[in-house]
Every structure is written in structure tokens, then in C-alpha cells.
Amino acid sequence: MTAPVTHGEQHEELAQCEAPREQKLGHLATKADLANVMTKADLDAWGQTLMAHMDRVEEEWRRVLGELLVLEAPAIHASATSPRSVSDENHADRPKRVSRLEDRVLGPRRR
Numbered sequence: 142m143t144a145p146v147t148h149g150e151q152h153e154e155l156a157q158c159e160a161p162r163e164q165k166l167g168h169l170a171t172k173a174d175l176a177n178v179m180t181k182a183d184l185d186a187w188g189q190t191l192m193a194h195m196d197r198v199e200e201e202w203r204r205v206l207g208e209l210l211v212l213e214a215p216a217i218h219a220s221a222t223s224p225r226s227v228s229d230e231n232h233a234d235r236p237k238r239v240s241r242l243e244d245r246v247l248g249p250r251r252r
Contacts, residue, residue, distance in 0.1 A: 146154075170178075179187070
């Protein structure tokens, strides 16, 4: 059995236990901290506002891109349907050029 303690001794022992508890729990939020936190309803309202804004931005982008496509469609069509021979003219002599390069680097080939 333990020896009886006085009220003052009990008070001192509780005070000693209080300090470590405060140190352990000191990082937790207080009521004052929680007063500045958004509630679920606030977050829902904010999320709905954000989604509405994103929908408006998406619709604006679709409109702008649609207008650009209408403006550029003739040029895209002309580019896609133009003859390809124009771009091939730059490479018409490629076999000769490659053969000369190979001959210079690897030596003449036996034919």
C-alpha cells in the first residue's frame, strides 16, 4: 500500500504530468485554429464553383478552337491534297549522293 499524500503533493505531481502532456499535444489544432477551417458545405460550394468555372473555360476553348478550325480548314485541305512531288524533288538525287558518300567513306564498291 502507498503512503497517504497531501493535497499539495498531489497537485505538484499532477503539474509534473501536465507539462509532458502539453508537449505531446501541443501540435494539435486548437478551437481557434479550427474556426478558420472550411466546413464540408464550404468545400462543396467551392468545388461546385470551381467546376462551373472550368466548364465555362472549356466551352470557351471549344468555341475558339472551332472558329480557328473553320478559318484554317481550307489551308489544311489544300495542304493535304496537294501533290507530294514538290517535296520529293529535293531528294530525287539521293541514291547518287548516298552512293558517292559511301564510296568516299567505305571505298569503292565492286559492281
